[in-house]
Amino acid sequence: MEDLADDGDFSLAHETANLEELKQILRYYPVEPISVHLIFSRQGRTKWRVQTKQGTMMLRQEFIRPDRMLYIAGAHWHLQEKGMPIAKLIRTRNNGLILAGEDHAYVLYEDIEGETMLYYDKEQTKKTMAFIGQFHNASKGYVQPEGSKKRSRIDKWHKLYRWKIQELEGYKKLAQDYTTDQFSILFLQQVDLMLERAKEALAELDNPEFSKWTNEVFESKMFCQQDFTMARLIEKDGAAYMRDLHSVNADLPSRDIRILMNKVMKKLAVWDHELAEEMLVHYDQIHPLTEGQYRILWTDLKFPHLFCAIAHKYYLSQKRSWSDEKYLMHIRNIIAVENSKEEFLMNFDGIFKAIKGGVINDETSFRAESDS
Structure with missing residues (x-):
């Protein structure tokens, strides 16, 4: 788990981060972002699609205890290492699984395209x-x-x-x-x-x-x-x-x-x-x-x-x-x-x-x- 720097460059007290904050967050990852688009924001969860030179990514913000989010991200990495068909989780530049704030956390993973799965099928x-x-x-x-x-x-x-x-x-x-x-x-x-x-x-x-x-x-x-x-x-x-x-x-x-x-x-x-x-x-x-x-x-x-x-x-x-x-x-x-x-x-x-x-x-x- 990597903590977000408290250097005064940006504030993460809002429910959703603004563009400058997103740029700061993405600097923690080994990616070169080109554009960011908000996908949805509800029930303490926000997701952005990030176009990078390394491919399309998803950045997710969860208002959840960071230690709990770390457990989930660790499970994601475990499944990934076991060869499960799951979107690749992207570690931070310092090898962290998540970025942690006081009451929220971020994870970054690949954006995967495919056919929607339907309960009626x-x-x-x-x-x-x-x-x-x-x-x-x-x-x-x-x-x-x-x-x-x-x-x-x-x-x-x-x-x-x-x-x-x-x-x-x-x-x-x-x-x-x-x-x-x-x-x-x-x-x-x-x-x-x-x-x-x-x-x-x-x-x-x-x-x-x-x-x-x-x-x-x-x-x-x-x-x-x-x-x-x-x-x-x-x-x-x-x-x-x-x-x-x-x-x-x-x-x-x-x-x-x-x-x-x-x-x-x-x-x-x-x-x-x-x-x-x-x-x-x-x-x-x-x-x-x-x-x-x-x-x-x-x-x-x-x-x-x-x-x-x-x-x-x-x-x-x-x-x-x-x-x-x-x-x-x-x-x-x-x-x-x-x-x-x-x-x-x-x-x-x-x-x-x-x-x-x-x-x-x-x-x-x-x-x-x-x-x-």
């Missing part, structure tokens, strides 16, 4: 799952830079599940007073089933396989992206390629898998059993999981994360720009996904067999009917 979702498997493999053995701060959720699953269950129970009491509110009416129709699934999932975390996998991940020093999104990927040379890395966490690999699968199915407005199975096949071919580890994934898929999230947004008014109609659209979508997921969750043995290349028949795989 089933082939691209499968390529993304293969990328996640590659990501998890490459993350192993990460030694964080000195002075960086690690973030971990790996040992906090029980606490997170309990907290979300308590939230749902609180929203249930609140919704019962909103007798004419259409969102609350829909919420109350589903909340008991969702609470039942959530409590079953919480009980399943006491499975010894959960503790075993937790210890294995600790020992391997692997990490997850934390909130895996296809928006940060492009398709390049027929495969997924990561444009930049915004966040990483020490956690079980199943977190990234669950988040992507839920996002894909939410876009489709239904749990596509065949696609879900094919996505897992593509992941497992790169980063195989054991039966016990897949059962933990099933537990996390059973927990109604999407239902909890939309209730949290609505009852805490987190999306002030959303209309009542938009909230209704989202909860209907999520109810459809969660309810159509049930059949998939009940067919673990058949799907696991198919993932591992076992004999596929009508009783063990959703693929059989469409192939016949």
Whole structure:
């Protein structure tokens, strides 16, 4: 980590830097800038496209603790060194991974072009799952830079599940007073089933396989992206390629898998059993999981994360720009996904067999009917 010089030449107290400040920042890097263009600035993050004599770069400013940003940049460098298809991180002239201010930091990396990855494109979702498997493999053995701060959720699953269950129970009491509110009416129709699934999932975390996998991940020093999104990927040379890395966490690999699968199915407005199975096949071919580890994934898929999230947004008014109609659209979508997921969750043995290349028949795989 390299600290920004406090020599009075420029101020970095503003939310976004002006052109002179950017010129000063770029002098810390072994590049010769030609032009700088603002790409976006929101939610404590600003990004510029920088044309240099060495090629096109992206400069990103994050209002985040520099020691935390150093941990993320170190993970980026680790993946890069392991040969992951990820934009090249550019070190400073003094070999630093980031430039650090008091409450923010900068990173510079290559700007990579390629085809946008879409949740509606089933082939691209499968390529993304293969990328996640590659990501998890490459993350192993990460030694964080000195002075960086690690973030971990790996040992906090029980606490997170309990907290979300308590939230749902609180929203249930609140919704019962909103007798004419259409969102609350829909919420109350589903909340008991969702609470039942959530409590079953919480009980399943006491499975010894959960503790075993937790210890294995600790020992391997692997990490997850934390909130895996296809928006940060492009398709390049027929495969997924990561444009930049915004966040990483020490956690079980199943977190990234669950988040992507839920996002894909939410876009489709239904749990596509065949696609879900094919996505897992593509992941497992790169980063195989054991039966016990897949059962933990099933537990996390059973927990109604999407239902909890939309209730949290609505009852805490987190999306002030959303209309009542938009909230209704989202909860209907999520109810459809969660309810159509049930059949998939009940067919673990058949799907696991198919993932591992076992004999596929009508009783063990959703693929059989469409192939016949």
